[in-house]
Amino acid sequence: MSETLHIGKTLQRIIKNSKILCLVDGEHYPPVTKWALDHLIKNKGIIKALFFLGGTEKVENAFEELKSKRIDYRIYKSEKNKKIDFELFEEILKTKELDIVVDLSDEPVLDYSRRLKMASLSLKYEKSYLGSDFFFQPPQRSKILKKPSLSIIGTGKRIGKTAVGVTVARLLKNKSFDPVIVCMGRGGPEKPEYINIEKIDISAKTLLEVVEKGQHAASDYWEDALLAGVSTVGCRRCGGGFAGNPFVSNVIKGAKLTNSLKNKFVIMEGSGSTLPPVRTDQNIVLVGAGQSLRKISGYMGQYRLMLADLVIVTMCEEPIADEQKVEEVYKSIKKVNPDVDIALTKFRPQPLGNIRKKKVFVATTAPGKIRDKILNYLEKQYSCEVVGYSKHLSNREKLRKDLDKNLDECDILLTEIKAASIDVAAKKAEKMDVDIIFMHNEMKLTGGDIKNLNEAILNIGERAKRKK
Structure with missing residues (x-):
């Protein structure tokens, strides 16, 4: 097998005993595709279905030729004007019997852009996505929070994530949600640190004293506590993957700590484009209007948008982004997540x-x-x-x-x-x-789908409550 299966021992181990959806096309001769399926089976992969993406370069009736009497699997076929039917792909991904998507396709049917969209959709439904020399696994989203919760997720750095987090926390506090924020900065503490706002008066003097002790006084959990006036839990993380998974963090411990606190609502705040490795009831996704469209709605930015219950676009003003750029950003988000509400904002x-x-x-x-x-x-x-x-x-x-x-x-x-x-x-x-x-x-609403930004944020909080 090692002479023909070129994916390496690590990926072979991932395939073993996994329930697989294979992406196939008509650019390969059907016997060659079946040959690849045989190797997956020899590697103890469990093929549950094929998704025929299109392409008839090698044989006109490739779809029919892919049917097999030797392997019991279903075949799905794109019918959308000979284009890949991403809606059908989503429906297939919703089935619980699948663990992993194995990509047996190639150019021209799947180019870089379409391949990353397939990967993002797979991760949205918590299926891994594996190909010849790559492997994307869903970011960790541990189910450990016992209270209503929301995440604030960024599509990049320097787009105002902390400012948005402070605004959200202030609003929820003023409406008696009684929130606590869990932060995950790159300069966070070795052990999760709880800042109880009722027992400490945070000022410039306080932060200078923290610096004197050799600690990071500007870590997000100090900033949020001072600016929002709410209690916080400081955590740390190192590294961040394409889809936002940290390489290592102590956020799980920090999130578990909130279960024992008297606070009634949890805000999980991401770091840059890295996501909290904890599942929450709602997700606010943050986009910077000055970012490139590829980063916002392409690559793995689209995965983050797919998770969104509300999108806030910041810095929607010249000279950072003119009206045309803001409109392009708006349309690119809607293309990925048509049903999500979008708030266009600026900071003051x-x-x-x-x-x-x-x-x-x-x-x-x-x-x-x-x-x-x-x-x-x-x-x-x-x-x-x-x-x-x-x-x-x-x-x-x-x-x-x-x-x-x-x-x-x-x-x-x-x-x-x-x-x-x-x-x-x-x-x-x-x-x-x-x-x-x-x-x-402070965020100021400049446009989008909503008339009142505060109400939109509070509605997200109410939805999180209802999910509990």
């Missing part, structure tokens, strides 16, 4: 303290091209004077240079919560006797 800074009539230094991660909108909004909305600005919270060296220019002329350092905002900016402000005020990036 919201200080957590009084900056009225003050001279302010603003530190943020927002790109320089949106600088003027942020500064003009702050000066108009809060009647302050912006004297200094830095977009370099992710670059300590450049941040220090920006602070050196004119922090000494300011009354207040107004900053997002990032690592450098604590161990560089806040430290310097404290030494110079400049007050430190943190800010939240």
